[in-house]
Amino acid sequence: xxxxxxxxxxxxxxxxxxxxxxxxxxxxxxxxxxxxxxxxxxxxxxxxxxxxxxxxxxxxxxxxxxxxxxxxxxxxxxxxxxxxxxxxxxxxxxxxxxxxxxxxxxxxxxxxxxxxxxxxxxxxxxxxxxxxxxxxxxxxxxxxxxxxxxxxxxxxxxxxxxxxxxxxxxxxxxxxxxxxxxxxxxxxxxxxxxxxxxxxxxxxxxxxxxxxxxxxxxxxxxxxxxxxxxxxxxxxxxxxxxxxxxxxxxxxxxxxxxxxx
Numbered sequence: 001x002x003x004x005x006x007x008x009x010x011x012x013x014x015x016x017x018x019x020x021x022x023x024x025x026x027x028x029x030x031x032x033x034x035x036x037x038x039x040x041x042x043x044x045x046x047x048x049x050x051x052x053x054x055x056x057x058x059x060x061x062x063x064x065x066x067x068x069x070x071x072x073x074x075x076x077x078x079x080x081x082x083x084x085x086x087x088x089x090x091x092x093x094x095x096x097x098x099x100x101x102x103x104x105x106x107x108x109x110x111x112x113x114x115x116x117x118x119x120x121x122x123x124x125x126x127x128x129x130x131x132x133x134x135x136x137x138x139x140x141x142x143x144x145x146x147x148x149x150x151x152x153x154x155x156x157x158x159x160x161x162x163x164x165x166x167x168x169x170x171x172x173x174x175x176x177x178x179x180x181x182x183x184x185x186x187x188x189x190x191x192x193x194x195x196x197x198x199x200x201x202x203x204x205x206x207x208x209x210x211x212x213x214x215x216x217x218x219x220x221x222x223x224x225x226x227x228x229x230x231x232x233x234x235x236x237x238x239x240x241x242x243x244x245x246x247x248x249x250x251x252x253x254x255x256x257x258x259x260x261x
Contacts, residue, residue: 006207007066010109010117013150016055020155022046022086023191030167030185038169040129048086057082058152061119061143067109069207072217075105080123083157084139086192090128095135096168106221110142111200111208116153118200119143120211122218123157132169132180136187140215144200154198158191 024046027035035041060079067073077093084091095103107121120142126135141157159165165187168180220227231239240247 007068008109008112008117008147009066010062010119010145010147011150012055012059012062012145012152014054014056016151017052018055018058018152018155019050019052019195020083020086020192021050021195022048023189023193024087025188025190027185027188030165030183032181032183034167034169034181034183035185038132038167040131041134041167041169044088044129044134046086047088051086053082055152058143058155061107061121063107063109069109069111070209070213070217072106072108072221075107075121075123077105080105083192084123084125087190088127088129088134092126092128092133093124095124096126096128096133102222104222106218107143108214108217110211110214111205112147113203113206115146115148116199116203116205117145117147118203118205118208119145120214120218121157122215122222124222131171132167135166135168136190137163137165139190140218141192142198142200144198152194154194154196154200156191156193156198158189158193159187163187 024044027041027044029035057079060076063071063073081091081093084093093103093105103124105121105123107119109117110120111118121140123139125139126133136159138159139157140160142154143152144154145151146153163186164184166182166184168182171179171181236247239245
């Protein structure tokens with residue numbers, strides 16, 4: 001059994017092409033019902049249902065040095081943007097609304113063995129639509145590398161099931177004092193994926209961390225609030241009484257770790 005301190009190199013070749021299929025399902029429910037009134041949102045569909053990519057595009061998701069399991073690194077924007085444009089033509093990695101520390105593209109080595117390496121990643125982006133913006137809570141995914149053939153064994157980028165999206169619609173676009181109206185809902189199927197199935201689900205890795213651990217490593221790169229050691233109120237009350245310290249309470253209307261506010 002290898003230890004987490006062992007570092008490996010991750011490489012991809014140049015000659016192979018990878019077919020990626022794209023999906024955006026119609027929005028069925030949101031509040032307010034902009035998906036019924038706003039043409040661009042009602043007709044939000046994937047720009048290209050299928051597209052071939054050079055393997056070199058996926059090199060943007062690789063680290064530029066040897067890494068250990070649980071190590072993290074920034075994803076190169078160029079390759080990520082090429083893939084994001086398959087969803088919609090105008091992705092914005094700078095985020096049209098930026099809370100200060102929430103934009104970025106980060107990856108983490110989740111697991112590997114002699115044959116495969118599994119990279120998990122998280123990307124924050126917004127998509128410019130006619131008269132507004134569509135912002136999913138996050139785009140998350142996996143890149144599984146065939147270490148022997150230096151090829152893409154599996155790729156998936158999606159909005160995780162059950163998470164939210166946020167929209168800003170310029171409703172009064174012809175008025176001199178136009179304004180944006182906000183709304184949101186549960187994101188429909190929003191996915192890029194290879195034809196190949198996810199081989200990592202049936203693979204025994206010699207070195208790994210849990211998916212939950214990898215997700216936590218990634219989310220900490222985006223939100224300083226996730227670097228706080230949060231505890232349940234009852235535990236905080238007990239600590240306060242033991243240490244004779246006051247409790248500072250705040251009320252938050254919405255999630256601290258989600259781009260769909």
